Amino acid sequence: MILEEEDWIRKAQQGDTNAMGALFKHHYSFLYKYLLKITMNHSVAEDTAQDTVIRCMENIARYNGTSSFSSWMITIATRLYIDRTRRNKRETKWLENEQRRSVTQLRWQMERQGEQWTDLLDGLAQLSDEHRIAILLKHYYGYSYEEIGSMLGIPAGTVKSRTAYGIKQLRKELNAHDEQT
Amino acid sequence: MTNRPDHGDEQWPEEWTRDLQRLDQALGEGRSPSVEEFQMLAAHTQRRQRRRMKYELMLFVLTALLIVGGILMAALAVPAVLILIHVIGMLAGVTVLASSKELRTAGKKGFHE
Known part of the structure; x- marks a missing residue:
């Protein structure tokens, strides 16, 4: 192929x-x-x-x-x-x-x-575009921070902080869901 | 209430990847155009691109002609002004060259002292 x-x-x-x-x-x-x-x-x-x-x-x-x-x-x-x-x-x-x-x-x-539409998908939908893009490219598509940086035209450090912040927000969302149920 | 394991901020649990894979599988690929539609789009895009390039080339040639024509007309109509502009330009060039040579010489002297 x-x-x-x-x-x-x-x-x-x-x-x-x-x-x-x-x-x-x-x-x-x-x-x-x-x-x-x-x-x-x-x-x-x-x-x-x-x-x-x-x-x-x-x-x-x-x-x-x-x-x-x-x-x-x-x-x-x-x-x-x-x-x-x-x-x-x-x-x-x-x-x-x-x-x-x-x-x-x-x-x-x-x-x-x-x-099932999971809490994670709900959380992802609530993230801002820039955090969602960074998380998906890093953790779902497996690109490195440097690769994502060059794809988006931003420094690798910014990608790293966006990913970390996004995941933190996701965890917060998931914990909030857990407490409600 | 379920207890989720405590991960570091940057850790991505495997179950999250599985959730996204299920999303991929469930949502399919939307309305994917056929190969023939892609081929038509490619042909159309190439035609449009060629047209745009021709248009840009024509615009460039027209602008160049306008500038060259304008200068020629000015030269033929008032040759004295054109000669004056050339003389001023040449004098300015010579002055810049001379002053830069002086500056370079002064710089070299300063460096050796």
């Missing part, structure tokens, strides 16, 4: 649309699932995934293979999402309501499939 992917990338960089189609089809699911976890919102995840694919297609010639293709994609996706949330900061109130509504939707969708 790796050889096949390298072949797709090489051909896509030469402008082969068939190879580009196969390459992005192969990575779309990973990209969408990543975005769904960092945005906790179906429509934002879908919109950002589509924007990311277009941006990656435009810049495919610049991909130099120093990181995996999926890492390159999620770096672009994360930056696009952060830019979008910064631009929409004026609509914070509306976004907060939208976020609550989409978390309820996710929860409903998960429970409909017989899966």
